Amino acid sequence: MKRKTLFIILAALVLSLTSCAMSTDEIATYLTSIDSSYQNGAYEQAQTEIEKLNKSTKNMTEEQKSKYEELQPLIEYAVQKSGEINNALNDAQGLCDQKMYYEASQALDKISTDYKLPPTEQKKFDEEKTTAENGIKSVKITDALKNVETIYNGGDYDKATEELSKIDTSNLTDAQSQKYQSLQTNIANAKAAAEKAAAEKAAAEKAAAEAKAKQGISQSQAENLVLNTFDRSDGVELKCSVYDQSSSCYYVRVFWHNDYTDRYNLVGDYIVDRFTGAVTKN
DSSP states (O other), rough: OOOHHHHHHHHHHHHHHHHHSSHHHHHHHHHHHHHHHHHTTTTHHHHHHHHHTTTGGGGOOHHHHHHHHHHHHHHHHHHHHHHHHHHHHHHHHHHHHHTTTHHHHHHHHHHHOOOOHHHHHHHHHHHHHHHHHHHHHHHHHHHHHHHHHHHHTTTTTHHHHHHTTTOTTTOOHHHHHHHHHHHHHHHHHHHHHHHHHHHHHHHHHHHHHHHHHHHHHHHHHHHHHHHHHHOOOOOOOOOEEEEOOOOSSSEEEEEEEEEETEEEEEEEEEEEEEETTTTEEE
């Protein structure tokens, strides 16, 4: 009688345990629901749901068991850490709101190092990271535009053009776009004006040189050329002067100083070509 009673109790217990376990199909539905809750940030709900599968592990297929074992630690970590992670993400967002993009990027890098981000937090992280990176790019573009303007104001238009061409124009703000176009126009105009002025200066210098060439050397230059043909090492004082000239040459007369008589004596007459500077004795 006692054995029969014990058998009935054990049978009832086994039946009770079996009735609590889910079927394979039910497990599949539950796992889908749990995964959805986890992906959508309902971590506590996912934890409550996955605990209900604890009594059904023996009824799971290998694939279901693998999914169950994958989700269990992820959900537990999300429940424990999501609050901390969101606080850190909110701080990083605050830095972005203050346009402190470099600091925000550093804060986000620390978050990615310190935590394994659950899905919802990963999405938020990615959005903030994009905001920080775009902000940094915008700051760099603003700095680059200021640099170009400084170079432009310094008058180095070729360098300004080169630096302006390096700026990525794909994501300019309206203000940056206006500044870029203004610099582009101003640099082009200034460069054209400088080139025109340089061309005019070169033309004027060429004309002056041609005019000078047509005039030939000056009278004093002709006199110096004649004196330079003499060896002056003996210390004798020489002087010369142009006594006549034509359209092609100067006629120069040279004298030497006689220290005993204190008079200048004639050395000779020389001809100096106005255009070549050649000196010949007349």
